[in-house]
Amino acid sequence: MSFITTTDGTELYYKDWGTGQAVVFSHGWPLNSDSWEAQMLHVASNGFRAIAHDRRGHGRSGQPWGGNEMDTYADDLAALLEGLDVRDAILVGFSTGGGEVARYIGRHGQKRVAKAALISSVPPLMLKTAANPGGLPIEVFDGIRAASIADRSQLYKDLAGGPFFGANRAGAKVSQGMIDSFWRQGMQAGHKNALDCIKAFSETDFSDDLRKFDLPTLIVHGDDDQVVPIDAAGRASAKLVKNSTLKEYPGAPHGLTDTHKERLNADLLEFARA
Secondary structure, three states, X not given: OEXXXXXXXXXXXXXXXXXXXXXXXXXXXXXXXXXXXXXXXXXXXOOOEEEEEOOOXXXXXXXXXXXXXXXXXHHHHHHHHHHOOOOOEEEEEEOXXXXXXXXXXXXXXXXXXXXXXXXXXXXXXXXXXXXXXXOEOHHXXXXXXXXHHHHHHHHHHHHHOOOOOOOOOOOOOOOXXXXXXXXXXXXXXXXXXXXXXXXXXXXXXXXXXXXXXXXXXXXXXXXXXXXXXXXXXXXXXXXXXXXXXXXXXXXXXXXXXXXXXXXXXXXXXXXXXX
């Protein structure tokens, strides 16, 4: 297996498939790089290099006690790009990974980046505040934390079998395999790391990071996303990012990387080639 080591000694596992311009994928919570396999296989089979790492505390990467916040996640992504000497990258972030991409550009600039894509992503800010009335109340995230402490295995099953893939919607066709894969990936994450990450993805304000984007940006969001609602996320991000294109998927849930993978694969490949 392939690893890089960060400045604080944390080992990050990564996949590196294919050749060509690099498409670098950042995953969501509590998942790992396996969640991108459909998209990685597609772009790597069509002339691109697909790279994805397991965020610290997730998957096969190390589980440090600290550093489970967005600044360090962004620095870890920088360490990956620098360690592999990736240039002209197309950064693609899903959910929490979209925040990681945004904070990377905010902290490290665009010298290694040609394009960016935010898929079902958490920016600008998930939490409801006086300045962000369309966000979700803190009680929602407190509830996720409490459920994680009480029985995180069941929490992951409930998320995957409910709102994440839209399985709680009438007529939804969500396979047991998709649910099992979500649970398996979640249980690979460190308990402390996954718990800390809830604060990172929900309370970090990425508005200033998004204003620093000055490159072609694709924003994809489902209009039935029950986890990261589109109004406070995809639509709000599109208003802050210059040169952005917003694609709304009618009826799509949060986990559209699986439920709508054929459409997303086509949209990502078209964006990468443009």
